[in-house]
Amino acid sequence: MVVTPTTPAIKPLKPWISFADQLAQLEQRGMGVENRAAALEYLERIGYYRLSGYWYPMRTVDTAASLARGGAVRSNNFVPGSRFEDVVRLYVFDKKLRLLALDALERIETSVRVDIAHLLGKHSPSAHEDPAHLHGNFAKRPITHGPDKGKTEHQVWVDKYQSLVRRARREPFVSHHLQVYGRLPIWAAIEVWDFGLMSKLFAGMKHADQQVVAAIYGARDGSSFAQWLRSLNFIRNVSAHHSRLWNLNVVERSAVPPGWPAVLDNARPFFYFCLMRQLLKVICPNSTWGQRVTALLEVDFPTTSNGALSLDDLGAYAGWSAGKPWS
Numbered sequence: 001m002v003v004t005p006t007t008p009a010i011k012p013l014k015p016w017i018s019f020a021d022q023l024a025q026l027e028q029r030g031m032g033v034e035n036r037a038a039a040l041e042y043l044e045r046i047g048y049y050r051l052s053g054y055w056y057p058m059r060t061v062d063t064a065a066s067l068a069r070g071g072a073v074r075s076n077n078f079v080p081g082s083r084f085e086d087v088v089r090l091y092v093f094d095k096k097l098r099l100l101a102l103d104a105l106e107r108i109e110t111s112v113r114v115d116i117a118h119l120l121g122k123h124s125p126s127a128h129e130d131p132a133h134l135h136g137n138f139a140k141r142p143i144t145h146g147p148d149k150g151k152t153e154h155q156v157w158v159d160k161y162q163s164l165v166r167r168a169r170r171e172p173f174v175s176h177h178l179q180v181y182g183r184l185p186i187w188a189a190i191e192v193w194d195f196g197l198m199s200k201l202f203a204g205m206k207h208a209d210q211q212v213v214a215a216i217y218g219a220r221d222g223s224s225f226a227q228w229l230r231s232l233n234f235i236r237n238v239s240a241h242h243s244r245l246w247n248l249n250v251v252e253r254s255a256v257p258p259g260w261p262a263v264l265d266n267a268r269p270f271f272y273f274c275l276m277r278q279l280l281k282v283i284c285p286n287s288t289w290g291q292r293v294t295a296l297l298e299v300d301f302p303t304t305s306n307g308a309l310s311l312d313d314l315g316a317y318a319g320w321s322a323g324k325p326w327s
Contacts, residue, residue: 030078058082081306089302125185138204199229247313268315
C-alpha cells in the first residue's frame with residue numbers, strides 16, 4: 001500500500017486591523033503601554049510586523065507546545081512587566097548598533113580593497129580579470145551544478161563585476177578608463193566593487209597572496225581571513241538592509257581565533273564586533289569606534305525589570321568590556 005503524504009492545510013491570511021486595534025491587541029496580550037499616543041505613532045511609522053521582532057523575546061514560552069515540538073515555542077502573551085516603551089528603546093538601540101557596524105565595515109572594506117589592489121596590481125593591472133593571477137580552483141575549475149554550471153567561479157565573478165561597471169559607467173573615472181583603455185585597472189576597479197565582490201575575489205586569490213593580506217590584519221592564515229570577510233559581508237548586508245541585528249543568528253560563521261575566550265559565540269553578533277575591532281586597530285588605531293560600541297552596550301541597551309531582554313542574546317558575556325579580545 002502506497003501512503004501519500006498529506007499536505008498541511010494552508011491557513012487564510014490574517015485580516016487587516018487598524019493601528020488602534022493593533023495596539024489594543026498588544027495590551028490584551030499583556031503589553032504595558034504608558035503613552036498610547038506615542039505607541040500609536042510608532043506603529044504607524046515603523047509598523048507592527050517590524051516591531052514584532054523586537055518584542056518577540058518578551059513573549060512567554062508555551063510549555064505544552066514546546067514539549068510537543070521539542071524546542072521553545074512562544075505564545076502570543078507577554079511576560080508580566082513587558083512594556084511597549086522598552087520595545088522602542090530596543091529598536092533604537094539596534095538601529096545605532098547597525099550604524100556602528102556599517103561605520104566599521106566601510107573602513108574595513110576600503111582598506112582591504114586597497115591591499116588587494118596593491119598586491120594584485122603589482123602582478124598585472126588587470127589581474128582581477130586574468131585567471132593566470134588567481135587560484136586554479138577559482139579560475140579554472142568549472143561549476144558542476146546550478147544556474148552557473150559549466151562556468152568557473154571567476155567567470156561568474158567577472159559577470160557581476162562587469163554589471164557593476166555598467167551601473168557606474170557615468171562616473172567620470174569609469175567613463176574615462178573605458179573610453180581610453182577599454183577597461184579599468186584593478187586600483188580603479190576596486191571603486192565599483194561591493195563588499196561581497198571583494199570577499200569573493202580574495203577567496204579566489206592564490207594562497208601566497210592571501211597570506212600577505214591576512215598577515216596585515218592578524219589572521220592566522222588566508223583561508224581564515226577569507227571566512228572573516230564572508231562573515232562580515234553577512235553582517236554588512238543585514239545592517240545595510242535595516243534588518244534586526246542585535247540578537248541575529250549569524251549564518252555565515254567564522255571560527256573563534258586561537259587564544260580568544262572559548263565563551264565567545266560565533267553564532268552571535270558580538271563576536272563579529274570583536275573581529276571588526278581587531279581590524280580597526282590595524283586600520284585606524286586612534287579610532288574611538290570601540291569606545292562608542294562599549295558606551296552603546298553599557299548605557300543604551302534597555303534593561304527590563306522582568307529580565308526578558310539581555311545582552312546574552314547579542315553574544316556579550318560577563319566581563320566582556322574588560323577582557324580579551326575587546327579591551
